[in-house]
Amino acid sequence: MAKEYLGNLELMVLLSLIRVGDNAYGVPISHEIEQRTGRDVALGSVYAALDRLERKGYVTSNLGDPTPERGGRAKRYFQISAKGVKEVRDAQRMLTNMWRNLSVLQGEIA
């Protein structure tokens, strides 16, 4: 089967998931993306990305208990899997290699 690479949003979601740690669900994940990147990503898009990541085996999820402040709806907690951590490392290595020795970008920084 062909290897499925991470999309931009998927990578951001995985990194946010690692940063939030335990008890990560949609709201803190989208807050983390907003704070770190300045992008206001719709929760529906975050969930669509999380579903894709779960299908690829990079995250797992389970439902918590329903709470009154959420209109009786349960939270869906997400955890990154070992396969997900490996994929993030691979993406970091790949992007770092792509960035290395780019004179145009170095000129901009200077």
Add this chain to the structure above:
Amino acid sequence: MRSEHPPVVASWLLERFCAAPGLAGDLIEEYRVRRSPAWYWKQAVIAVSVYPFSQIIEHKWLAVRAIATGYVIWYVLNATLLRGVLRPWLGMDTTFDRVAYFLIGYTLWLVNGWVIAKLHRPYSTAMVLAYVLWAIVASVPPVYAVAVAALDGSKEGSALAFEVTARVVTLLMLISGGLLSTYRDQLKQTRLNAQGWPRESPRALAG
């Protein structure tokens, strides 16, 4: 003063057309803490537009199966039984015959949407939507033919209005059938939750 409850219509759309467990609760939580009704509406519209399409793309073969299933049901019920057996039997002479024929026809479309949703859980909404999209594409040639005929005068304008209305009602019946099926599943899930059944990943439940 802003209501503590999010907009009802947006919530209804979200519950019926976006089957992402956890998302509705997250939006309510955010809305109650720091967001406006306009934000809630925007999020609901994005979720309803993005999530089912994302599921269709993610599960292409399931979408193909949903379209094939819908086509087989249409062929057996509508094309063979309704047009081949019931229509000649009814005769279509009186208004009652015609009303009965269309009522039965639209009920069969409702059944079609219901069966597609039932056979494609937990992606029911997305798979019914896949069939609806296919039905829209399949409707283009006949509607175009009637439109051309209406323009060159060989058919009356009312024929075009009838063709378009009939197809729109067909699509609405398909969607309604799918919604009825998913609503029934949601009620069942709520009852199971109330009984304290273990709540695992929706993907694990689907498997």
